Amino acid sequence: MEISTALLANAIIAGLLLGGFYAAVSVGVSISFGMLDVVNIAHPAFIILGSYIAYIVNDSLGFDPIVVSLVLSPLFFLLGMALYRIYYVCFERRGQESLRGLAFFFGILFITEVVLVLVFGVDYRMVTTRYSDVTLRLGEVDFPMRLVVPFLVSVSMVIGVQLFLTHTFFGRAVLAVAQDQLALRLMGVNPVRVKELAFAISIATAGVAGAFLIVIQPVQPAIGREYIGLVFAVCVLGGMGSIWGTLLGAFVLGIAESFTSTFFGPSWAPAVSFGLLLATLAFRPSGLLGR
Amino acid sequence: MSNKTFTVVALAIALALAAVTQLIPNEYFFTAAYTVLLFVILATAWNILGGYTGYVNFGSAAFFAIGAYTTVFLYNAFKAPLLVMIVAGTLTAGLAGLGLGYLTLRLRGVFFAIASLALAVVLYVFIVNWDYVGGARGAYVLQPREIPFGLPRYIHLIYSVQLVMAGLAIVVARAIEHSTIGRGLAAIRDDELAAECSGVPTLRLKIFSTMVSCALMGMAGTTFPYYLSYVEPSSAFSLSYAVYSIAMPLVGGMKSWIGPLIGAILLGSMQQLVQVMFSLGAWNLLIVGVLLVLFVTLAPNGIMGWVESWRRRKER
Amino acid sequence: MAEALLDVSGVTKSFGGFVALDSVNFEVRAGERVGLIGPNGSGKSTLVNCIAGTLRNERGSIRFQGQDICGYPAHRRIRMGLARSFQIPKPFASMSVLDNLCVPLLYAAPAHQGPRRVPVAEEAKHILDQVGLGDKAGAMSGGLTQVDMRKLELARAIAARPKLLISDEAMAGLSASEVDEILTLLLGLKAQGVAVIMIEHVMRAVMKFSERIAVLVAGRKIADGDPQEVVGNPEVVKAYLGE
Numbered sequence: 001m002e003i004s005t006a007l008l009a010n011a012i013i014a015g016l017l018l019g020g021f022y023a024a025v026s027v028g029v030s031i032s033f034g035m036l037d038v039v040n041i042a043h044p045a046f047i048i049l050g051s052y053i054a055y056i057v058n059d060s061l062g063f064d065p066i067v068v069s070l071v072l073s074p075l076f077f078l079l080g081m082a083l084y085r086i087y088y089v090c091f092e093r094r095g096q097e098s099l100r101g102l103a104f105f106f107g108i109l110f111i112t113e114v115v116l117v118l119v120f121g122v123d124y125r126m127v128t129t130r131y132s133d134v135t136l137r138l139g140e141v142d143f144p145m146r147l148v149v150p151f152l153v154s155v156s157m158v159i160g161v162q163l164f165l166t167h168t169f170f171g172r173a174v175l176a177v178a179q180d181q182l183a184l185r186l187m188g189v190n191p192v193r194v195k196e197l198a199f200a201i202s203i204a205t206a207g208v209a210g211a212f213l214i215v216i217q218p219v220q221p222a223i224g225r226e227y228i229g230l231v232f233a234v235c236v237l238g239g240m241g242s243i244w245g246t247l248l249g250a251f252v253l254g255i256a257e258s259f260t261s262t263f264f265g266p267s268w269a270p271a272v273s274f275g276l277l278l279a280t281l282a283f284r285p286s287g288l289l290g291r
Numbered sequence: 292m293s294n295k296t297f298t299v300v301a302l303a304i305a306l307a308l309a310a311v312t313q314l315i316p317n318e319y320f321f322t323a324a325y326t327v328l329l330f331v332i333l334a335t336a337w338n339i340l341g342g343y344t345g346y347v348n349f350g351s352a353a354f355f356a357i358g359a360y361t362t363v364f365l366y367n368a369f370k371a372p373l374l375v376m377i378v379a380g381t382l383t384a385g386l387a388g389l390g391l392g393y394l395t396l397r398l399r400g401v402f403f404a405i406a407s408l409a410l411a412v413v414l415y416v417f418i419v420n421w422d423y424v425g426g427a428r429g430a431y432v433l434q435p436r437e438i439p440f441g442l443p444r445y446i447h448l449i450y451s452v453q454l455v456m457a458g459l460a461i462v463v464a465r466a467i468e469h470s471t472i473g474r475g476l477a478a479i480r481d482d483e484l485a486a487e488c489s490g491v492p493t494l495r496l497k498i499f500s501t502m503v504s505c506a507l508m509g510m511a512g513t514t515f516p517y518y519l520s521y522v523e524p525s526s527a528f529s530l531s532y533a534v535y536s537i538a539m540p541l542v543g544g545m546k547s548w549i550g551p552l553i554g555a556i557l558l559g560s561m562q563q564l565v566q567v568m569f570s571l572g573a574w575n576l577l578i579v580g581v582l583l584v585l586f587v588t589l590a591p592n593g594i595m596g597w598v599e600s601w602r603r604r605k606e607r
Numbered sequence: 608m609a610e611a612l613l614d615v616s617g618v619t620k621s622f623g624g625f626v627a628l629d630s631v632n633f634e635v636r637a638g639e640r641v642g643l644i645g646p647n648g649s650g651k652s653t654l655v656n657c658i659a660g661t662l663r664n665e666r667g668s669i670r671f672q673g674q675d676i677c678g679y680p681a682h683r684r685i686r687m688g689l690a691r692s693f694q695i696p697k698p699f700a701s702m703s704v705l706d707n708l709c710v711p712l713l714y715a716a717p718a719h720q721g722p723r724r725v726p727v728a729e730e731a732k733h734i735l736d737q738v739g740l741g742d743k744a745g746a747m748s749g750g751l752t753q754v755d756m757r758k759l760e761l762a763r764a765i766a767a768r769p770k771l772l773i774s775d776e777a778m779a780g781l782s783a784s785e786v787d788e789i790l791t792l793l794l795g796l797k798a799q800g801v802a803v804i805m806i807e808h809v810m811r812a813v814m815k816f817s818e819r820i821a822v823l824v825a826g827r828k829i830a831d832g833d834p835q836e837v838v839g840n841p842e843v844v845k846a847y848l849g850e
Binding site for chain 1: 341345398400402404405406409413416417419427534538577579580587588591
């Protein structure tokens with residue numbers, strides 16, 4: 001096959017745009033799994049929940065889904081707090097997170113999916129925005145706005161999270177939670193409280209990422225599963241608990257997927273993230289930016 | 292339960308269940324019983340790794356599908372006899388488990404869990420793109436016209452085979468549990484570092500239990516294509532297998548072989564009941580999901596946990 | 608002099624930029640009782656972990672019975688007769704106290720002890736009697752008191768039938784009489800020809816127990832010899848009391 005520069009350039013740009021979105025999808029797991037050591041495999045379920053909420057509001061009131069998700073993110077924040085409370089009381093405190101905690105999140109993932117199926121059915125739902133069908137062309141390269149807008153908001157959100165973590169007292173407490181809980185206690189900070197709030201932030205990012213998702217593509221309840229591998233692949237690939245790593249991992253994955261769809265066909269794309277995940281685990285478990 | 296009692300009770304139950312093929316004319320019963328037995332195998336197999344060793348496998352569907360698709364492949368290639376298919380499917384799934392375990396069991400347990408889920412999706416995509424076994428459209432596997440052992444219908448054969456396999460799975464699980472290996476696995480589950488420092492070759496034992504567990508799941512899948520005469524990727528890889536195989540041991544209790552058996556019979560029968568009453572699959576899945584979450588949060592040791600604490604209270 | 612049972616030479620281990628062990632040399636002869644002391648963070652536990660195989664040293668060699676064991680995983684080392692107890696007890700919580708001992712009895716002891724002569728449960732019971740846990744054999748190990756957990760930790764190490772036992776702070780936080788109990792237990796091992804490395808902060812116990820004391824400070828061994836002389840050594844005094 002002749003590979004034209006235009007095709008290549010388009011694949012790279014599409015991959016980068018997709019990667020930005022993947023960063024938003026994964027940043028929450030980077031916090032919960034990478035920093036708090038809470039293996040929330042139900043994260044994608046909250047993304048899909050975010051998609052449906054954005055869909056309902058958009059469908060009934062016509063508001064922009066991304067604006068809606070940002071306005072409603074406190075709801076997801078509260079949900080995250082509640083979920084962590086349950087997780088802490090039932091599993092973490094008893095030292096049972098590795099087996100039962102995982103099973104718990106798996107159950108939550110499954111319940112969310114089934115409830116969405118029961119309420120909305122298995123049809124694909126989509127939203128329309130003013131920019132949905134707009135595409136900018138620079139030379140031979142396409143910039144579809146339905147990808148560009150989520151990309152911009154997403155990257156800003158991820159950078160915002162990173163700045164928040166490194167430049168605020170609370171953020172540094174989150175970073176310390178994984179390292180040295182005793183030091184935190186000595187400073188008068190309750191590690192459980194820190195984890196609760198940080199977990200809440202991670203769920204809030206999932207809600208927002210859900211809005212990006214439904215702007216980018218139609219959504220149905222079961223597609224959440226495809227993102228389980230993806231979010232963990234991005235996290236592990238980038239290096240556990242590193243937000244910059246997550247951003248980098250997301251771009252790598254986005255480009256890898258975009259190349260795979262362009263050159264091998266879209267039906268292979270879902271295998272890319274999982275393949276990358278397995279390969280990273282096998283050959284470089286500390287990730288790209290890990291030590 | 293001593294070995295003698297176990298053998299006697301197991302044989303009695305097996306004979307009774309086998310005699311059923313001659314007594315019950317209703318074909319629906321066997322369709323339902325097939326599913327329950329399938330669940331028994333999956334739950335028992337999952338528990339060898341999950342319950343005994345403490346490692347979560349989210350990829351039950353992948354190993355089940357490996358079994359099912361080995362059958363499809365051998366059917367298309369050679370029209371191989373059922374027994375060959377069963378053996379081949381079991382071995383293939385065991386090998387896949389060995390590979391996955393070898394790659395990820397050196398790392399923290401969660402990585403194995405995530406990788407097992409990832410494997411399911413990779414294999415799914417692989418099968419969807421593999422036309423020889425039907426790709427996304429699925430493949431037909433016709434039931435042979437001649438039915439051995441003088442059984443009236445093919446479903447009776449499938450049921451009987453499934454019965455034998457369920458028995459085998461339970462015997463294997465029980466044997467492991469009561470062996471030196473079982474003690475080593477329990478030590479790993481309780482504290483892996485302490486186990487290693489007590490002389491337990493932890494990596495080797497983990498890989499072993501992964502292999503056995505995955506092989507049995509594969510075995511459960513080998514008869515599936517004949518059961519429906521038709522397989523397509525989304526049914527063979529259905530996430531509900533993963534949920535059921537985790538929920539059943541959790542509900543029944545994970546410490547011993549009997550827990551998954553109880554869980555499987557309970558959830559399996561309930562599933563059949565709900566199916567008849569509402570004829571809506573989603574409700575079933577919802578109930579299983581809710582039971583999973585309720586048990587794991589409120590009764591982490593499952594039904595057998597209740598029985599045990601009740602027994603202990605009585606002793607006092 | 609006969610060859611040492613354990614011969615650690617030039618062992619170095621660092622975490623990131625922090626050097627936890629800096630070419631440490633250390634020897635233990637068969638049946639010897641050695642105290643290993645040093646302030647917090649001096650590298651005692653790191654040394655234990657390197658010897659037991661739960662950490663890998665970057666440089667240097669560790670020989671046990673003349674064999675280089677550096678590349679061996681932990682379970683292989685204990686099967687050769689090199690057992691350790693953990694500073695924070697790590698019982699197999701879902702098992703009874705008796706079953707806890709069965710794990711090393713089944714997995715570690717036969718590897719160098721040859722075929723078993725008495726049933727495992729009987730041997731386990733015997734060890735439990737020896738450490739004074741005989742009446743708790745059937746209890747769940749997760750529910751034991753602190754002292755009993757420490758005893759179980761030692762009992763499990765003893766059940767591996769080691770030639771060398773490393774006891775990692777088995778007495779921290781125990782009362783004087785409890786310290787004496789554990790001390791008697793460890794002294795009893797001498798009769799069975801087991802060499803013991805005792806890592807301890809309780810100086811009274813170390814002095815009473817050790818035939819020889821080695822001192823680690825900031826990853827270096829600064830003294831090694833007769834207990835009385837070592838404690839009198841000005842460098843050791845300085846390290847413990849400051850300038």
